[in-house]
Amino acid sequence: MRMIESVSSPGIDPPSSTLSARLRELADYLAAPAAGRLTEEQRALSLGIARRLVADVAARLDPAIDANALWADWLRGGVPGAERLVDHCFARAEEHRWREQSAHRNVSPAPVHPDDATTDAPGVDTALSDVDRAYLALQIADRRRFDALGNPALAVGDLDAELFRALLIDIAAWRLAEISRDTGRAAQLGDAVRALVDRQAEEPGIADAANAYHAILGDRVPQVAADAIARHNWPVLIALAAAAHRRSYGDMALSLLTAQAAALPSLLAPLQLDPMALAPLEASLVMLPSRAVADGGDDDHDGPAPSGQDGR
Amino acid sequence: MNERIIRGRIDRSGVLVSADTPLLRLQQRAGSGLGKPLALPHLARLVALAQRLHRDISRPMYTADDHSNIHALVRIAPDADGASLEISDWRTGPTIHPQIPVIADSALTRQGWTWECDQQLRVVALRAASDAPSVPAGWEGRSLSELFELQPDEDGRFPVLRALGRQSRFDGQRVQADGPAGRIAMTLTGEPQFDAAGVFVGFRGSAELAEPQAQAQAAPLPGAVLTDPAFGSLPLSDPQFGRRIDGALRGPLSRIIATAETISGQFDGPIRADYARYAGDIAHAGRHLLGLVDDLADLQNIERPGFKAAADEIDLGDLARRAVGLLGMKAEEKGIRIDAPRVDDKMPATGEFRRVLQVLLNLLGNAIRYSPENSQIWIRVDRADDRAMITVADQGQGIDADQQAVVFEKFERLGRTDSGGSGLGLYIARRLARAMEGDLTVESAPGQGARFTLSLPARD
Numbered sequence: 165m166r167m168i169e170s171v172s173s174p175g176i177d178p179p180s181s182t183l184s185a186r187l188r189e190l191a192d193y194l195a196a197p198a199a200g201r202l203t204e205e206q207r208a209l210s211l212g213i214a215r216r217l218v219a220d221v222a223a224r225l226d227p228a229i230d231a232n233a234l235w236a237d238w239l240r241g242g243v244p245g246a247e248r249l250v251d252h253c254f255a256r257a258e259e260h261r262w263r264e265q266s267a268h269r270n271v272s273p274a275p276v277h278p279d280d281a282t283t284d285a286p287g288v289d290t291a292l293s294d295v296d297r298a299y300l301a302l303q304i305a306d307r308r309r310f311d312a313l314g315n316p317a318l319a320v321g322d323l324d325a326e327l328f329r330a331l332l333i334d335i336a337a338w339r340l341a342e343i344s345r346d347t348g349r350a351a352q353l354g355d356a357v358r359a360l361v362d363r364q365a366e367e368p369g370i371a372d373a374a375n376a377y378h379a380i381l382g383d384r385v386p387q388v389a390a391d392a393i394a395r396h397n398w399p400v401l402i403a404l405a406a407a408a409h410r411r412s413y414g415d416m417a418l419s420l421l422t423a424q425a426a427a428l429p430s431l432l433a434p435l436q437l438d439p440m441a442l443a444p445l446e447a448s449l450v451m452l453p454s455r456a457v458a459d460g461g462d463d464d465h466d467g468p469a470p471s472g473q474d475g476r
Numbered sequence: 477m478n479e480r481i482i483r484g485r486i487d488r489s490g491v492l493v494s495a496d497t498p499l500l501r502l503q504q505r506a507g508s509g510l511g512k513p514l515a516l517p518h519l520a521r522l523v524a525l526a527q528r529l530h531r532d533i534s535r536p537m538y539t540a541d542d543h544s545n546i547h548a549l550v551r552i553a554p555d556a557d558g559a560s561l562e563i564s565d566w567r568t569g570p571t572i573h574p575q576i577p578v579i580a581d582s583a584l585t586r587q588g589w590t591w592e593c594d595q596q597l598r599v600v601a602l603r604a605a606s607d608a609p610s611v612p613a614g615w616e617g618r619s620l621s622e623l624f625e626l627q628p629d630e631d632g633r634f635p636v637l638r639a640l641g642r643q644s645r646f647d648g649q650r651v652q653a654d655g656p657a658g659r660i661a662m663t664l665t666g667e668p669q670f671d672a673a674g675v676f677v678g679f680r681g682s683a684e685l686a687e688p689q690a691q692a693q694a695a696p697l698p699g700a701v702l703t704d705p706a707f708g709s710l711p712l713s714d715p716q717f718g719r720r721i722d723g724a725l726r727g728p729l730s731r732i733i734a735t736a737e738t739i740s741g742q743f744d745g746p747i748r749a750d751y752a753r754y755a756g757d758i759a760h761a762g763r764h765l766l767g768l769v770d771d772l773a774d775l776q777n778i779e780r781p782g783f784k785a786a787a788d789e790i791d792l793g794d795l796a797r798r799a800v801g802l803l804g805m806k807a808e809e810k811g812i813r814i815d816a817p818r819v820d821d822k823m824p825a826t827g828e829f830r831r832v833l834q835v836l837l838n839l840l841g842n843a844i845r846y847s848p849e850n851s852q853i854w855i856r857v858d859r860a861d862d863r864a865m866i867t868v869a870d871q872g873q874g875i876d877a878d879q880q881a882v883v884f885e886k887f888e889r890l891g892r893t894d895s896g897g898s899g900l901g902l903y904i905a906r907r908l909a910r911a912m913e914g915d916l917t918v919e920s921a922p923g924q925g926a927r928f929t930l931s932l933p934a935r936d
Binding site: 266297300301303304306308310311312313314394395397443444446447450451 | 600
């Protein structure tokens with residue numbers, strides 16, 4: 165709102181929400197005309213992630229909440245606490261774009277000849293090793309970050325407690341406005357918020373799974389990370405890097421996705437990777453269009469290489 | 477990663493003067509060739525950049541022909557006569573339109589679930605659509621075939637297992653799963669997933685609720701009276717049923733038992749004593765179910781029309797000693813002494829060796845199970861006219877006349893509710909005895925123990 169006040173012209177009072185948004189956008193643009201802007205795809209992905217998170221949290225708070233009505237109201241009036249959500253939504257959206265790109269460019273596997281195919285159930289008697297178990301837990305934690313149709317989402321277990329609490333309170337406030345005459349249910353809502361906040365701390369998130377996997381791998385981390393890069397298994401790479409840096413998964417994903425190629429070796433230094441192992445990572449990132457690279461513009465791989473980027 | 481290096485050479489005017497086959501083929505597909513200007517725009521720009529900078533550069537390279545995307549790493553070394561190219565990590569992939577949803581909206585109705593598993597069929601994701609029954613708790617990491625009880629198709633095959641072998645898509649896999657209000661019939665569809673190295677990493681797909689008639693089969697109406705409470709819905713007349721039961725039940729059960737025993741044995745370190753005890757209970761229950769699977773397979777076999785046992789020349793004394801050898805440890809655990817026929821006690825008879833041993837193991841196992849600790853069991857062989865007989869007698873609580881009339885019925889456990897047996901053993905044993913032209917009878921009285929006698933045609 166500060167920007168609106170500074171650029172609104174006399175005679176338009178109060179400004180419509182559309183006009184406010186346009187003026188805010190223009191003010192942002194004038195403040196940094198050379199910076200790349202969000203594409204429609206990035207906007208849509210981030211908005212969808214926010215919507216799925218709100219619906220998920222609302223369902224936990226009170227299954228009777230009409231998530232569609234809630235979201236429609238928030239779309240009209242603005243999503244409360246939007247500034248708290250943007251980092252998470254954008255990081256998840258960018259990670260999703262990256263993974264989708266890799267999935268679509270994967271090499272076609274060699275077909276298995278029907279005669280070679282076995283129809284036995286695999287390894288039912290094989291006990292899982294600790295490493296396999298940790299990897300399985302990481303996969304499960306990662307897949308919790310999708311909805312039923314495979315669209316990207318944020319898992320409640322991955323949110324920091326403050327964000328989760330704030331979101332609960334915002335949704336509860338919306339719900340309270342709906343049921344304001346029903347004091348009994350209002351009290352129930354308050355209880356539900358407190359219970360959910362307490363319970364969230366116990367909900368396993370991808371950070372726990374990443375830390376456990378990193379710890380159990382021990383000196384095998386470089387090899388597993390290199391393998392993850394070669395296989396474009398980006399969740400494992402992000403998880404290992406996040407655990408090594410003691411950063412959140414989302415932060416680490418955003419750091420990788422906004423890094424210039426020259427910055428990758430130092431960013432991934434704790435994983436002790438062979439420089440050549442980084443090549444597929446660099447290639448994959450450069451191919452991702454509309455990245456918010458650290459120099460402020462879109463990645464321009466045809467331009468002169470910054471110092472140290474030649475890979476010699 | 478492809479470690480092969482593909483080389484090429486560009487002259488000062490940007491003409492490709494030499495190239496290894498993949499690079500040359502790409503140049504040709506782009507409508508050019510050797511001795512002609514480089515027709516790959518991205519690579520040409522990189523060459524121009526290296527020449528302008530007068531230094532080596534290494535960059536990712538992206539290009540495409542009419543049916544595949546290609547990306548690789550190129551190292552360009554400019555010199556006075558042009559530039560040398562070294563291309564590594566050459567990857568090709570089919571051209572796919574981006575932003576295809578992971579699971580197409582049309583593939584999943586609002587009543588379905590979506591799932592994903594790894595290459596070992598361990599489930600890593602399971603979600604319900606908006607109007608679908610909720611997914612069972614504790615699905616994480618379980619086997620797909622454990623979570624969804626696989627049903628064979630009309631040809632007796634399991635589409636998911638066939639697809640696993642071929643790493644291909646599948647549909648129409650009929651399954652039953654645990655819903656919130658009982659078993660539900662569903663149909664699985666799955667797509668194979670591969671990583672960037674082309675390695676199969678699992679399946680991703682949906683599970684849709686089956687038609688109402690399939691639901692009725694999956695979950696019989698409460699109170700509905702079936703002629704046979706256990707077998708009314710089982711395809712006992714199907715000769716492949718016994719074989720299928722192995723794959724569908726024995727594997728998962730074996731894993732449950734092995735895992736529970738691992739926990740119970742605290743192989744991975746100490747755990748709370750009550751948890752270890754629970755795990756022991758799970759293993760025990762698993763073994764019980766495995767025994768039931770064996771019995772069901774047996775039952776299916778012996779109830780088949782025309783079932784016949786082999787007529788081996790056997791010695792009941794020898795078979796009795798073998799049975800004691802197999803179950804002696806179990807008896808010792810309860811301090812039970814078994815008085816078996818001596819080595820020179822022979823009783824020649826005619827019957828199928830393994831089936832007679834199976835009957836004796838059942839009789840002796842029951843005697844051990846229902847005998848008090850530190851008691852005694854006798855096994856005697858005898859002959860009456862043309863019948864060779866072997867009797868197993870115990871000091872258990874005995875069976876009254878009413879119970880004796882039903883003890884050979886299917887699933888009759890005489891009111892016992894422990895997990896000791898399936899209630900099929902004696903039924904199967906008598907069926908086997910009669911299939912060998914013999915019989916199995918019981919004499920007992922409350923408090924007097926029980927005497928089970930197997931009689932078979934005697935042999936001189």
